[in-house]
Amino acid sequence: MLDYSVTExxxxxxxxxxxxxAVTHPSFTADFSQLNEDAIRHDVLRLKEMGYTGTLLVAEVNITPEENARMAAIAREAAGPDFGLFFHAIYGTLEQNIEAAKLATKSGVDRALLAYPASFWPTSFDEVFDYxxxxxxxxxxATMLFPLPAWGFERIHPAGMPVDFVRRVIDELPNIVAIKAEQGYPGIPGLMEMYHHFRDEVVISSPIEADTIPLMxxxxxxxxxxxxxNWMGDYYPRVFDMARNGQWEEAMKLYWQVTPARAANNTVSATSTPGTNMISRTQWKYQEWLAGYNGGALRPPAxxxxxxxxxxxxxxLEASGLYVTDSPDEEFVHGRVPARAPKVSIGA
Structure with missing residues (x-):
């Protein structure tokens, strides 16, 4: 049950x-037939321990809407009422995203990140607006608009989501509450333009760590x-809070300290799935495992x-002075938290 109205x-x-x-990926039992609920609970609690205020429940993997809703329920129970949970609107069609969002809302999500699936191929911004x-x-x-080159809207306008389109969205859709501004990624033109025009009306989110701390x-x-x-432990929530609260110079000292981790992440991300506009979710899951999260293989295809x-x-991570597990890499695919066997009734 949402504790706000559309107008609020x-x-x-x-x-x-x-x-x-941050982000939270689903974890599964060894045969991939069910969610590993204890592992999901572990990951959410670790995020809170590290200082994160919320997470995106990643659906850009092989997970059903019903499982996604169950994941939301587990996360909400573990994290409590004040931890933000994003529904990831990346299912195959608009109708599927709406139905999955309704299920997830009943289970505890309180906000959405609006993605646009591969089946959506608009040729005008009227179509994007209608979606x-x-x-x-x-x-x-409460929905965060997500301008991103991966959607392919640059065929309509070079910015992907230009100012006049975003202006219309903000004027007419009151529960667009934030912008995850990545127009022109990996550059910063979208962030700077959205901040310039709309910072007094909606929250402007800068998700890219490499840009955010210097720009603050x-x-x-x-x-x-x-x-x-979250693969960098408590580093990012800590330096973000420092930069927000008058300690920007101290935050930048830590920023430079983690340069090896930042550089490796960028290099691996750019070379693991080149030219696909896809995120390697296995990479992210492995990175989380290095930092004490569950890890574990994802369902095929992965x-x-x-x-x-x-x-x-x-x-x-070692070169950056950040926490890293000493467990060998072969343990990653099994995950850190064993799944409990399902209860079987006597006589069943």
């Missing part, structure tokens, strides 16, 4: 969208969501992470 959503988000939000409008109106979730010398950012930063990349990522 922006004020609610201004209060609640604070700090750093966005239907999702927000039918789910009523000039930008008054309250939220950084959602990205693969990318594989070559051993040479594993070694590079592990060494980069």
């Amino acid at each position: 959503a922006r004020a609610w988000a201004r209060e609640k969208f604070v700090g750093a939000a 966005t409008k239907r999702f927000t109106e039918e789910t009523q979730l 010398s000039q930008l008054n950012l309250q939220y950084s969501a959602t990205a693969n930063t 990318t594989k992470l070559p051993d040479r990349f594993m070694k590079q990522l592990r060494a980069s």
Whole structure:
């Protein structure tokens, strides 16, 4: 049950969208037939321990809407009422995303990250607007708009989501409460443009760690969501809070300290699935495992992470002075938290 109305959503988000939000991938039993609920609980509790204020429940993997809703229920029970849970609107069609969002909302999500699936191929911004409008109106979730080159909207306009389109969205859709501004990624033009035009109306989220901390010398950012930063332990929530609270110079000292980890992440991400506009979720899951999260193989079809990349990522954490597990890499695919066997009734 949402504790805000559509018309209250922006004020609610201004209060609640604070700090750093990470990502949480599903974990499964060894035969992939069920969720590993204890592992999901472990991961959410570790995020809270590290100082994160919320997480995206990643659906860009082989997980059903019903399983995603169960994952939301587990996360909400573990994290409590004040931890932000994003629904990941990346199922195959608009209708599927709406239905999955409704299930997840009943189970505890309180916000959404609006993605656009591969089946959606608009040729005008009217079509993009109509998609966005239907999702927000039918789910009523406080929704973060996500301009990103991966959607392919640059065929309509070079910015992907230009200012006049975003202006229309903000004017007409009151539960668009934030912008995860990545137009022109890996550059910063989208972030700077969205901040310039819309920072007083909606929350501007800068998710890219490499950009966010330096830019906070000039930008008054309250939220950084959602990205693969949890693999660096408590570093990112800590330096984000420092930069927000008058300790930017101290934050930058830590920023430079983790340069080896940042560089390795960028290198592996750029070479593991080149030219696909896809995130290697196995890479992110392995990185999380290095940092004490469950890890574990994802359901097929899932990318594989070559051993040479594993070694590079592990060494980069060590070089950055960040926590890294001493467990051997072969344990990653099994996960850190065993799944409990299902209860069987006597006489069944």
